[in-house]
Amino acid sequence: RACDRVIAVSQAIGSVVERGGVPRSRLQLVYEGVSDRTPAPGGAEALAALGVPPGAPVVGNVAALTGHKDHATLVEAMALLRLRAPEARLVIAGEGELRPALEAQVRERGLGDRVIFAGFRRDLDRLLPAFSVFCLSSRLEGLGTSLLDAMAFGLPVVATAAGGIPEAVEDGVTGRLAPPRDPAALAAALDDLLRDDERRRAFGAAGRRRFLERFTTDQMVGETLAVLGEIA
Numbered sequence: 001r002a003c004d005r006v007i008a009v010s011q012a013i014g015s016v017v018e019r020g021g022v023p024r025s026r027l028q029l030v031y032e033g034v035s036d037r038t039p040a041p042g043g044a045e046a047l048a049a050l051g052v053p054p055g056a057p058v059v060g061n062v063a064a065l066t067g068h069k070d071h072a073t074l075v076e077a078m079a080l081l082r083l084r085a086p087e088a089r090l091v092i093a094g095e096g097e098l099r100p101a102l103e104a105q106v107r108e109r110g111l112g113d114r115v116i117f118a119g120f121r122r123d124l125d126r127l128l129p130a131f132s133v134f135c136l137s138s139r140l141e142g143l144g145t146s147l148l149d150a151m152a153f154g155l156p157v158v159a160t161a162a163g164g165i166p167e168a169v170e171d172g173v174t175g176r177l178a179p180p181r182d183p184a185a186l187a188a189a190l191d192d193l194l195r196d197d198e199r200r201r202a203f204g205a206a207g208r209r210r211f212l213e214r215f216t217t218d219q220m221v222g223e224t225l226a227v228l229g230e231i232a
Contacts, residue, residue: 004231007224010143010164028227031167033220034148036212043130046123050091050116057088057194060131060155062124062146063138065096070160072105074137076183077190079109084191090135093118093127129153133193133200138162139180151211156203158189168215174207 006022008014009032018024044054052058059078063069071092078090092102092115099117106115121127128134134150136159143164150157151168157175159165160182171177176189193200 005227007227010167012164012167013142030220030223030227031215032143032145032148033215033217034145034152035217036152037125039129039153040123040126042123042126043128046127047091047130050118052089052091052116053087055087057085057132058130059088059090059133059135059158059190059194060093060128060150061090061135061137062093062121062128062149063136064094065092065098065102067098068138068140069094069096070137070139070181071098071102073139073160073181073183073186074135075102075105075109075111075115077137077186078111078115080183080187081190081194082111082114084187085194088114088190088194090115091118091127091131092116093121093124095120124149128155131155133158133190135159135186135190136165137180137186138165141165143168148211148215151207151215154204154208156193156200157207158186158193160186168210170206170210173203174210175203 001021005028006017006026007028007030008017014027014029081088128149134155134157136144136147138160139162141163147168157169159169160180161177162180169175178185178189
């Protein structure tokens with residue numbers, strides 16, 4: 001409350017901060033941004049090294065294996081998706097304290113050959129662009145920089161309508177949104193996109209345009225400097 005300005009990375013976060021007692025007049029929205037870059041080569045080889053069969057549709061996720069990212073719902077969605085798209089694979093890039101529990105859930109659902117835990121990766125610029133669809137299943141999310149990375153690479157997105165995610169992902173334009181903690185809705189959205197190559201390309205292109213309009217590092221830095229200039 002002693003700050004002259006408080007920068008929020010999404011409207012959703014701004015609302016949380018305002019409810020915490022910061023006056024709206026001191027709040028400033030500056031969306032998170034990620035760098036614009038070209039995909040690194042070798043994505044197909046990276047997937048093959050993880051055990052993904054050639055040509056298999058791949059649902060990709062990049063997130064720490066923590067509670068608010070809700071990978072459990074994503075695993076349940078994959079169990080449902082297997083009935084509609086039996087060749088689909090889920091690749092989860094990230095580490096966290098919930099990995100043992102999630103691996104146990106995968107085994108219980110008989111998804112051992114369908115869900116791949118890729119661990120912490122330093123080659124996301126080649127792995128991400130090789131995904132067919134990017135999926136984020138969070139039940140809480142400020143905005144989601146992994147979503148922005150996916151959009152930067154022109155990937156269609158399926159995500160939950162949690163926190164600031166709808167500020168990045170426009171349902172039916174750049175991807176699909178499902179309610180949080182709803183495996184059936186998430187599986188249906190994934191199935192719809194995996195079946196429609198043209199729609200995936202259109203969503204990916206629209207997401208790339210939205211990224212360039214709103215979520216680049218240059219925009220984030222410029223808007224942050226503007227805020228600092230106002231209070232200097």
